[in-house]
Amino acid sequence: MLKIKGLDKRFLVNGREVVALQNIDLDVKKGEFITIVGHSGCGKSTLLKIIAGLQSQDVGTITCHDRQILGPGTDRGMVFQEHRLLPWLTIRENVGFGLQGIDRKEKERLVEDHLRLVQLEGFGDAYPKQLSGGMAQRAAIARGLVNNPEVLLLDEPFGALDALTRIQMQKEVLRIWEEEKTTMILVTHDIDEAIYLGQRIVVMSARPGEIKAVIPVESSNAKDRGSTEFASIKKRVLRHFFAEEEWAAVEYAI
Structure with missing residues (x-):
């Protein structure tokens, strides 16, 4: 229902061009829950604002049900x-x-x-x-x-909450999604949150933001934070953020 094709976004900062997003391609199915995870400043919130119609891209197209998104809308x-x-x-x-x-x-x-x-x-x-x-x-x-709306966009909605309230709110959003089946796209820097909520996890690189991987969360056991499936997906996500020489130390720590 939502298609992003060849999307780029640049900003001018003190007269210098900064590439925020580069060559973003993503298809989102109706009723799907997508989570987007990446370093701070990688452009994930900018991408969400472009989908919302609050900002415009420089290159590429974005459509919802084959209608091009050119600004905000009740959908x-x-x-x-x-x-x-x-x-x-x-x-x-x-x-x-x-x-x-x-x-x-x-x-x-x-x-x-x-x-x-x-x-x-x-x-x-x-x-x-x-x-x-x-x-x-x-x-x-x-x-x-x-x-x-056709799509609900959530831009780090639990970032200002304490840890226990955050977990409770994650459960609430999952319950609402299961009840309403509204398509949801959530941006977060919390990998555990991305795994718990998402059916697919979009992993973004540091600036310029590109999609490095799209990781499916297929098993219901993967929603159990103590399961081996959850740990396995978390390792897959983390590997995209660390060079090979750093990975051994990170893997030991988790």
Whole structure:
């Protein structure tokens, strides 16, 4: 449903051209959960913003259901690392903020349905400052899903959370994906998170960002962080980040 072909992106920094992304080719199937992992600064968040239509590429094409992406659209929702809820609106108002052109009763139904989906029923009248970080991110996910997008894009949405809350939020997103079957693309620097959530892991190189490998996560046992399958996939991902002479020390450490 989503096709990226020959995509390049460059920026001008102090008058010097910097290549952020280079020759990106990727096909994403409907209902698939893709995770993108790579070093900080490798262009993975830039790629997500291009898919969202918030930035434009310099070379290449990107289409959703054969329609070229030229800007933002309701067919793509996005969740950022910070929840970015409007502090003067209630959670209910934040979730429904982007719903336009429908009658009041339908809007109320959709908002309440999505509050239930992220397990925030009973918190609709609260304000963002009254919620924990994890609850605020749930509200942001509900806001991203309420328009029934074709694709939900998640840009390191758990990066600001503590370790235990992060694991709980990973479980919540996996539950929501299994229930809704919305196509999801998540960017992260956390390899464990990429394995736990993704059906396929896209491994990106350091800048200029290129796709070094696409690793499938096929076995349900691979979602068990203590399984040999999980460890094996983690080693495959890590090998792409270290030169051979460094790998022995890294392998020993994990």
